[in-house]
Each structure stands twice: as structure tokens, then as C-alpha cells.
Amino acid sequence: xxxxxxxxxxxxxxxxxxxxxxxxxxxxxxxxxEVVAFIDEEGVxxxxxxxxxxxxxxxxxxxxLVQSVDSEGVTRAQAMREWGLDPDRLHEAxxxxxxxKIYLExxxxxxxxxxxxxxxxxxxxGIAAPHWFRAVISGESGHAGATPMRxxxxxxxxxxxxxxxxxxxxxxxxxxxxxxxxxxNVSPGGINIIPGKVELTFDVRHYIADIRDQTVQIIRxxxxxxxxxxxxxxxxxxxxxxxxxxxPKSVSDTLHSLAHARGWSTFPIISxxxxxxxxxxEIADVxxxxxxxxxxxxxxxxxxxxxxxxxxxxxxxxDAIIHYSAI
Numbered sequence: 001x002x003x004x005x006x007x008x009x010x011x012x013x014x015x016x017x018x019x020x021x022x023x024x025x026x027x028x029x030x031x032x033x034e035v036v037a038f039i040d041e042e043g044v045x046x047x048x049x050x051x052x053x054x055x056x057x058x059x060x061x062x063x064x065l066v067q068s069v070d071s072e073g074v075t076r077a078q079a080m081r082e083w084g085l086d087p088d089r090l091h092e093a094x095x096x097x098x099x100x101k102i103y104l105e106x107x108x109x110x111x112x113x114x115x116x117x118x119x120x121x122x123x124x125x126g127i128a129a130p131h132w133f134r135a136v137i138s139g140e141s142g143h144a145g146a147t148p149m150r151x152x153x154x155x156x157x158x159x160x161x162x163x164x165x166x167x168x169x170x171x172x173x174x175x176x177x178x179x180x181x182x183x184x185n186v187s188p189g190g191i192n193i194i195p196g197k198v199e200l201t202f203d204v205r206h207y208i209a210d211i212r213d214q215t216v217q218i219i220r221x222x223x224x225x226x227x228x229x230x231x232x233x234x235x236x237x238x239x240x241x242x243x244x245x246x247x248p249k250s251v252s253d254t255l256h257s258l259a260h261a262r263g264w265s266t267f268p269i270i271s272x273x274x275x276x277x278x279x280x281x282e283i284a285d286v287x288x289x290x291x292x293x294x295x296x297x298x299x300x301x302x303x304x305x306x307x308x309x310x311x312x313x314x315x316x317x318x319d320a321i322i323h324y325s326a327i
Contacts, residue, residue: 004303029325053279100284112296122269122290129242141196156195
């Protein structure tokens, strides 16, 4: 929603350009090369991302096709049919580990590390995976004018405290952990009605699983404490919880070497955002490249990466494809 033109798109168009340039050279490769544009990595519509890549590694099941529903009541299966796809053939997307020699991905950084260092290439050494969960806070609706302040069980004021406590928790952990409340749904939603029910979504990330899980636990404990304090009830529902990934050092070393051979500086970097590369690491070795993002802006129409940096990333992706297709 309200995204930019580089996030994801650079990887797809860059991969197409890479294989087209290889074809134009007439170079003969030992292994076939496939370009994949994964669907629904973000998970915005159905609140559960990485659908295409999870299907490829066998982690998307048929139950999800009917249980995942968008804001208009459309199931994932219905959406697939609208696009001419057959939900009953979902299993055909699954690939075995023996099918894929290596998975390579190019992406914008979505942060400011490379720009601040003035380095054109980031070689990702690890990916921080998200834990998404939902909190449902149940209070008591009432008349906004007739219910005294001290007698209220306002679900929204409880939610407000929980949101602020979530921010404090993340800041107190370390400089890498992030926690975000991205969606709020308030019921009944009338200007003169005390909110009786609030739903919040949480996105907590770190590249070390133990630290991320500890952060989630503390956030939930604070939620229970604040709910008791305000006389409301709270329950949590897990949405998605993925494993952080450390990428193969041998592949990262190769990517650094290929870039240095062209005279380009590189930097080993951690991805704070989740990517399809994280999912594919379950069945294949992964090489993952970043190029700078101006101002670190992403998920925003102002997102920008200079075309010169895009070209370097695509060239290095091409070099990597040729390298791994020749051995």
C-alpha cells in the first residue's frame, strides 16, 4: 500500500535483464536459469506473507486458501481463481532441494547503511525474520456522555498504553530489534461510543531468534499487565513466525569477490526486512545482494535508488549467475 517502484520490482526486472544479457552474449551455461516473480511477499491483503515462496518450499497448505480472507471477505482461493489460477494445483508449485542449485536475489536495501558508507553493494549475511501476531482487547462499550471516566473499561485507551509500552520495550532491548503496531481496528467505531473492542497487529523482528522471541514475550507480558490495570481482557493470536536466517558464508564470499573483481566496494549487511530469500534458504543455498536506498526510504512513493546503483547490482547478479551456472 502506497509503495515505491523499486521494492521487489528491481529484483524481477533485474533478473530478466541479467538472463537477457547472458542470452545476447551467446554464452553456454551448464545449468538452466529460471526467473521467478513471487506473489504476495508483503502479505498486505491476506495478513500472511511470502505466499509464493512458501508454496515453492511446500509451506503453503490448502487450508490457508480458504482461511485467509481479505478485508472484503474474499478468500485467497477466490482471488487465485479471479486471476485464472487453480487453487487445487497449489502442490505443483513445490520444489525439492535437489531441484535448485542456488537462489540469487537482488533488492534495494530499504535502509541507510550503504548510502551513509557510500558503498554501492551490500552482501547480505543474515535476514531478520518477522513474528506477526494480533492482540484482541475486549472492554465494555458505553455512552460517551453518560459513562463516568472512572467507571469505564475503554479498550482503546488500554490499547494506547500497550502500543507505547511496545515501543519502549523494543528500544530497551538493543539497536537491532524492531517492533511495530501497524493496524488498529476499533469497534463499534462511533464518535460517541466508548470503544468496547480493539484489535492490534504486531510485527517484531531481529536476526537472532532468541532476542526476537524474548521481545515478543515481554510485549505480551506488558499487555496482560496493562489489561488487568484497566479492567479489560486481552488475548493474543499468532499470525506468522518465521526463522531468522544466516546465509552461507561461501556464497557471500563469492559475491564479495565478484564485486571486488569489478573494482566495487562491498559491505556485509544484515537485512532487517524479510524477503523471499529467507524462505528459499530452506531448500537451497542463497546469495542476496543489496543496492543503496536514497534516504533509506521504502514502502513509500518517495522510494528511490539511482540507476547507476541499479546497474551495478544487476551486473553483479549477472556475474553470479554465470559463475554458478558454470560450475
